[in-house]
Structure formats: C-alpha cells, structure tokens
Amino acid sequence: MYTLLSGLYNHLTRKEEYYVLIIGLDNAGKTTLLERIKSVFMGVSSLPPDKIAPTVGLNIGRVDIKSSRINFWDLGGQRDLQSLWERYYSECHAIVFVVDSTDSKRLEECKDTFEKMITNDAVEGVPLLMLANKQDLPDALRVEEIKEVFNKIAVKLGARDSRVLPVSALEGHGVKDAIDWLILRLQRNKMNRPPIFR
Structure with missing residues (x-):
C-alpha cells in the first residue's frame, strides 16, 4: 500500500524540468542576467555587480x-570557450542569446557567433x-538597431x-517579461523537445 501511495504522490508532485542555455560573447552580462533571474523568481538577493566574475566554464x-523547474546553464x-557550447545544444530546451547593446564594435562578431549557433543542426x-x-x-x-544587424541572417x-527583447540585467528591467515569454515557448515546444520529469 505504501508503495502505491508513494508512487501516486511522486507522480502528482513531479515537475517538468527544462534546460536553458544562456550564451553570448564575453562581457555581455550573462551571469548578471542569471543572478537577476534568480532574484526575480526566487526572491533572493542577487550578487552585487562587483562580485560577479567572468564565467570560465559553466554556472548553473x-x-x-x-x-516547472528551469535549469539555466550560463x-x-x-x-576559446565557445566551442564548448555545442556539447549542450542537443540537451537544451531553449537558448537565451545575450547581446551587449553598448558594444557596437563587436556587433558583427556577435552576429557571426549567433549565426554559427543557429545553423547547428542540434538546435x-x-x-x-x-x-x-x-x-x-x-x-x-x-533593439531596432540591433535587429537591423541580425536581420541579414533571420531567414536561417x-x-x-x-524574439528580441530589451533588458537591463543590472537593473532588472524586462527580465520577468523575457522569462515569462520563454516559459510559454518551452511549454509550446514539448512535442519537439519533451521535458524531463523529476
């Protein structure tokens, strides 16, 4: 009887688990974004900006x-670390690509990196x-100026x-709307990339 009740309880309380990649060029604010997401959705205070170091490898x-449980992989x-991204493509359910809106000098490099990612069969x-x-x-x-650069490869x-959305990871502006959009798309894409149940 215990096994039956335990199994029923586990079935009723299990969560859909998704994996979301946060990628982009260095210094785009990916880790700051992750800290802000945790702050907005978990109610915990995020790390102060001066305590956030560049990611070497992976933050989770x-x-x-x-x-749902969303696992963000920053x-x-x-x-030299971008070649590692491909190892995560087949397991992810969505991708968040972060662009530094203040770095116009690297926008072309950012576009090339984005294009390489979206043309990978695993995504x-x-x-x-x-x-x-x-x-x-x-x-x-x-956002319109950034879209103009990326429109050349939008067909791919x-x-x-x-979607392209404006945010300030530091201030938190737009972060909740962005993640709400993402959650809805994860739900809609279940047939293509089913969640893991835990």
Missing part, C-alpha cells in the same frame, strides 16, 4: 516557476530569445519561436 541556476563567452526547432542587454546605459543601441532561424 535552478528556478522553480509554476509547475556558459562562458570567451572565444533545430529550439525556441530562441535574444536579449539586448544593458539598456539602462545611455550609449546602448536600441526557420519556423522556430524567436
């Missing part, structure tokens, strides 16, 4: 949102959220769910 953040963006059909970060700074490019996105 787990956030429970509604009946991967280092340095050029076919995976929802993609591009975040134009650092919108709180006066020299930040507007295919029919997948994708």
Whole structure:
C-alpha cells in the first residue's frame, strides 16, 4: 500500500524540468542576467555587480516557476570557450542569446557567433530569445538597431519561436517579461523537445 501511495504522490508532485542555455560573447552580462533571474523568481538577493566574475566554464541556476523547474546553464563567452557550447545544444530546451547593446564594435562578431549557433543542426526547432542587454546605459543601441544587424541572417532561424527583447540585467528591467515569454515557448515546444520529469 505504501508503495502505491508513494508512487501516486511522486507522480502528482513531479515537475517538468527544462534546460536553458544562456550564451553570448564575453562581457555581455550573462551571469548578471542569471543572478537577476534568480532574484526575480526566487526572491533572493542577487550578487552585487562587483562580485560577479567572468564565467570560465559553466554556472548553473535552478528556478522553480509554476509547475516547472528551469535549469539555466550560463556558459562562458570567451572565444576559446565557445566551442564548448555545442556539447549542450542537443540537451537544451531553449537558448537565451545575450547581446551587449553598448558594444557596437563587436556587433558583427556577435552576429557571426549567433549565426554559427543557429545553423547547428542540434538546435533545430529550439525556441530562441535574444536579449539586448544593458539598456539602462545611455550609449546602448536600441533593439531596432540591433535587429537591423541580425536581420541579414533571420531567414536561417526557420519556423522556430524567436524574439528580441530589451533588458537591463543590472537593473532588472524586462527580465520577468523575457522569462515569462520563454516559459510559454518551452511549454509550446514539448512535442519537439519533451521535458524531463523529476
């Protein structure tokens, strides 16, 4: 009897688990974004900006949102670490690509990196959220200006769910809306990339 009740309890309380990559060039604000996501959805205070070091390898953040557990994998963006991203593509359920809106000099490099990622067969059909970060700074490019650069390769996105949104990971502006959009797409994409149940 205990086994039956225990099994029923586990079935009723299990969570859908998803894996979301946070990638982009170094210094785009990926780790700051992860800290802000944890702060917004878990109610914990995020690390102060001066305590956030560049990611070498992988940071993991787990956030429970509604009946789902979202595992965010924040991967280092340095050029020599970008080759490691491919190892995570087949396991992820969505990708968040973070762009530094204040770094117009590296926007072409960012576009090339983005194009290399979206043309990888392992991310076919995976929802993609591009975040134009650092919108709180006066020299930040507007979303329309960033879209203009990336429009040249937009055809390669295919029919997948994708969106470009402005955020400030430091201030928290736009972060909740961005993650809410992402959660809805994870739910819609269950047939293509089923969640893991735990």
